[in-house]
Amino acid sequence: MHVLVIGGGISGLAAAHQLLALGARVTVLEAGSRLGGKLLTGSVAGAAAVDLGAESLLARRPEAVELARAVGLGGQLQPPSVAGGAIWTRGAVRAMPRGHLMGVPGDPAALGGVLSPEGLARIAEDGRLPRTEVGDDVSVGGHVARRLGREVVDRLVEPLLGGVYAGDAYRISMRAAVPQLFEAVREERSLLAAVRAVQDRAAARPAPAGPVFMGIEGGVGRLPLAVAEACAAQGADIRLNTPVRELRRVAPGGGGPGWLAVTDHEALSADGVVLTAPAPAAARLLAPHAPAAATALDEVEYASMALVTLAFRRSEADRIPDGSGFLVPPVDGRAIKAATFSAHKWSWVAAQDPSLFVLRTSLGRYGEERMLERDDAELVELSLRDLRAATGLDARPVDSVVSRWDRGLPQYPVGHLDRVAAVRAAVGAVPGLAVAGAPYEGVGVPACVAGGRRAAHDVLESAGSADPADEDARQR
Structure with missing residues (x-):
C-alpha cells in the first residue's frame, strides 16, 4: 500500500516512520525547502550549534524520546543541567x-x-x-x-x-x-x-523515572533530520519544494489507488493520504472531500513569535544569574516574554565554546503580530534592553540570530476540543484519509509524534474501506 504524507514537519515524519514500520510504501511531500517544521538548528558566532525553534522534549510523555532512540539519537539525549524556573516581575527575577x-x-x-x-x-x-x-x-x-x-x-x-x-x-x-x-x-x-x-x-501515583525534560546534543532540530534519514534508508521518497495544489479522489474501477495529489509538475497516486500541513493549507485540500473539517480548520487561529539568539563573551556575561532563565508577565509591559540561558540550561551548548555565553529571548504573543514587523536589529535591541533591566547585563553580543515563526503556534480557545472532534469525524468518514499535527494534538513534540503515529494506523485501517459510490453522500 502506498501512502502520501503531506507535510515534512515532525508530525509528518513520525507518520512516515510508523507507516514504514507497518509495511507501507511512503512518499513525503514538503512544500518548503527544508524538513522539520518548528524544529530547526542553526549556528551563532560562527560555529556554535543552537536550536532556533523548540529546544526540549517532554520526557514524561514517551513518544518523542522513543522516536529519538529509534533513529539513533538515544546516546545524544540529555536532561537540562539546571532545574527550576523563575519569573521577572515587580522589578526582580524571582524563583x-x-x-x-x-x-x-x-x-x-x-x-x-x-x-x-x-x-x-x-x-x-x-x-x-x-x-x-x-x-x-x-x-x-x-x-x-x-x-x-x-x-x-x-x-x-x-x-x-x-x-x-x-x-x-x-x-x-x-x-x-x-x-x-x-x-x-x-x-x-x-x-x-x-x-x-x-x-x-x-x-x-508512583513517580515516573527519569527527568521531566530532555534535549538532544546538537539541538532538538536534529530529530526530524534523523527521522527523515531513517525513513529514506527504508525506501521512503522524500521531496522538498513540492507543494500539493489539489487532492483528488479517484473514480471507482479496477481496484487502483484511491487518491491523486496534484503538484506543480505531476499527479501522484496513492492508496491513502496523511495530511499534516498547517490548518489553512489542510482546509484548502480537505474542502472538496470533508467540507465540515475544512470549515472547522478555517477557524483555527495562530500566534506569531520571534526568537532572538545572542552570543556574548562569557567574561562579559558574569551578571547573568544561575538557572535556566525566566518568564515575563505581559502586564509588566516588557518586550520579551521569556529568556532562556542556554549555556546554563544545556551542557552541550556551554561545551561547544567555553569562551561564549549563549542565551535566547522570545518576543510576540497572540494578537501581537506587529512585533514581527520590526527589523532584526530592533528585536535585538529590545531584547538587550530588557535583559539589562532584568539582570544588569550591559554587554554587546558578539553575534545574534533572529528566527521568525510567523503563524507558528496554533491557538486552543474555548471549544477547541469540540472543533478537533468535528474535524476528526468528518475526515474519518473519508476512507484513506487522516490528519495529524499541532492544530489537533497539542503543541509539544511528543504530542505531534503521537498524532503522526495515530494517523499512520488510521489511514491504513481505512484505506481499504473506500466506496467511491458514497462520495456524493459524504459531500452532501
Whole structure:
C-alpha cells in the first residue's frame, strides 16, 4: 500500500516512520525547502550549534524520546543541567512559586513578592465564593480570575501559558490546555481545592523515572533530520519544494489507488493520504472531500513569535544569574516574554565554546503580530534592553540570530476540543484519509509524534474501506 504524507514537519515524519514500520510504501511531500517544521538548528558566532525553534522534549510523555532512540539519537539525549524556573516581575527575577499548576496556585503562602497584598487577599475569597459551574469548557484565565482575581492570571498564569502557547490566558481552553484541572474544577467547590486535588492524585501515583525534560546534543532540530534519514534508508521518497495544489479522489474501477495529489509538475497516486500541513493549507485540500473539517480548520487561529539568539563573551556575561532563565508577565509591559540561558540550561551548548555565553529571548504573543514587523536589529535591541533591566547585563553580543515563526503556534480557545472532534469525524468518514499535527494534538513534540503515529494506523485501517459510490453522500 502506498501512502502520501503531506507535510515534512515532525508530525509528518513520525507518520512516515510508523507507516514504514507497518509495511507501507511512503512518499513525503514538503512544500518548503527544508524538513522539520518548528524544529530547526542553526549556528551563532560562527560555529556554535543552537536550536532556533523548540529546544526540549517532554520526557514524561514517551513518544518523542522513543522516536529519538529509534533513529539513533538515544546516546545524544540529555536532561537540562539546571532545574527550576523563575519569573521577572515587580522589578526582580524571582524563583517561580512552588505548588502551582500552569501558574494556578495551590499554596497562596508561596506567592509573596509576586502578588501584591491586595492580590493575596483576593485569593483568600476563593473558599467563600459559591461554586462556579464551568459547563463543557471554560477559559483558564476567565475561571481563575473569577475565583482568585485577575492578578493571579496576569502575574502567574499568563507567563506560564504564554511560554507554551504564545496565547492569551483569557481565551485558552482549560479543557484543552490543563485537562486534569478542568476535571477537578468540575468536582471541587473551590479552585484552590481543585489544584490541591490534582496535586494529591499526582503524589499518590508512583513517580515516573527519569527527568521531566530532555534535549538532544546538537539541538532538538536534529530529530526530524534523523527521522527523515531513517525513513529514506527504508525506501521512503522524500521531496522538498513540492507543494500539493489539489487532492483528488479517484473514480471507482479496477481496484487502483484511491487518491491523486496534484503538484506543480505531476499527479501522484496513492492508496491513502496523511495530511499534516498547517490548518489553512489542510482546509484548502480537505474542502472538496470533508467540507465540515475544512470549515472547522478555517477557524483555527495562530500566534506569531520571534526568537532572538545572542552570543556574548562569557567574561562579559558574569551578571547573568544561575538557572535556566525566566518568564515575563505581559502586564509588566516588557518586550520579551521569556529568556532562556542556554549555556546554563544545556551542557552541550556551554561545551561547544567555553569562551561564549549563549542565551535566547522570545518576543510576540497572540494578537501581537506587529512585533514581527520590526527589523532584526530592533528585536535585538529590545531584547538587550530588557535583559539589562532584568539582570544588569550591559554587554554587546558578539553575534545574534533572529528566527521568525510567523503563524507558528496554533491557538486552543474555548471549544477547541469540540472543533478537533468535528474535524476528526468528518475526515474519518473519508476512507484513506487522516490528519495529524499541532492544530489537533497539542503543541509539544511528543504530542505531534503521537498524532503522526495515530494517523499512520488510521489511514491504513481505512484505506481499504473506500466506496467511491458514497462520495456524493459524504459531500452532501
